[in-house]
Amino acid sequence: SAVISQKPSRDICQRGTSLTIQCQVDSQVTMMFWYRQQPGQSLTLIATANQGSEATYESGFVIDKFPISRPNLTFSTLTVSNMSPEDSSIYLCSAGPQKGNTIYFGEGSWLTVV
Amino acid sequence: GENVGLHLPTLSVQEGDNSIINCAYSNSASDYFIWYKQESGKGPQFIIDIRSNMDKRQGQRVTVLLNKTVKHLSLQIAATQPGDSAVYFCAESPKEYGNKLVFGAGTILRVKS
Numbered sequence: 001s002a003v004i005s006q007k008p009s010r011d012i013c014q015r016g017t018s019l020t021i022q023c024q025v026d027s028q029v030t031m032m033f034w035y036r037q038q039p040g041q042s043l044t045l046i047a048t049a050n051q052g053s054e055a056t057y058e059s060g061f062v063i064d065k066f067p068i069s070r071p072n073l074t075f076s077t078l079t080v081s082n083m084s085p086e087d088s089s090i091y092l093c094s095a096g097p098q099k100g101n102t103i104y105f106g107e108g109s110w111l112t113v114v
Numbered sequence: 115g116e117n118v119g120l121h122l123p124t125l126s127v128q129e130g131d132n133s134i135i136n137c138a139y140s141n142s143a144s145d146y147f148i149w150y151k152q153e154s155g156k157g158p159q160f161i162i163d164i165r166s167n168m169d170k171r172q173g174q175r176v177t178v179l180l181n182k183t184v185k186h187l188s189l190q191i192a193a194t195q196p197g198d199s200a201v202y203f204c205a206e207s208p209k210e211y212g213n214k215l216v217f218g219a220g221t222i223l224r225v226k227s
Contacts, residue, residue, distance in 0.1 A: 031213040040122065042203060043217040092157055096213050102148065103213055105157040
């Protein structure tokens with residue numbers, strides 16, 4: 001299994017600011033993803049973080065709002081830009097060694113926008 | 115915690131009883147399925163997975179059943195314990211999605227002592 005660490009674990013952010021969430025995996029992984037989980041709801045995929053190239057975004061999510069970096073096979077960042085209270089959510093990093101294998105999750109970054 | 119809630123169905127069981135959590139998935143092309151457990155304040159934790167070439171898989175105290183005909187997945191927990199209280203999510207991976215997962219709505223499991 002992969003151990004996934006996220007920072008920050010929690011934050012309270014001012015409206016209009018941006019916050020970058022870091023995700024570190026303890027081993028090299030092919031697949032890394034970012035999900036959002038709004039309070040009391042299920043998980044929604046934001047994007048696939050591609051190593052060395054631009055992320056692939058799901059419908060409803062755009063790069064200007066959620067820029068993602070993935071400089072190597074163990075690390076990725078997600079930025080939530082120009083935050084509004086609607087962005088208050090848990091943001092989850094997930095990773096898997098290769099296609100068709102189990103996907104593991106970090107503990108999440110709990111953001112509250114005020 | 116943030117996961118307990120307003121939007122998810124709840125299953126209440128007595129400690130020691132067996133629990134069955136059901137999930138209907140949407141894509142007949144899905145070939146890989148995972149059950150996750152999410153405790154309050156934590157990220158989803160892998161429980162068990164199953165591929166579409168199987169209809170049953172057993173783990174420690176858990177069994178996953180897959181019925182592809184009706185696109186139904188279930189998680190059975192034997193001898194449910196208070197520590198099993200959590201939100202349970204099924205996730206499907208359509209073949210064309212690579213490793214992307216599509217999550218179900220989730221079910222809250224409450225274990226009564």
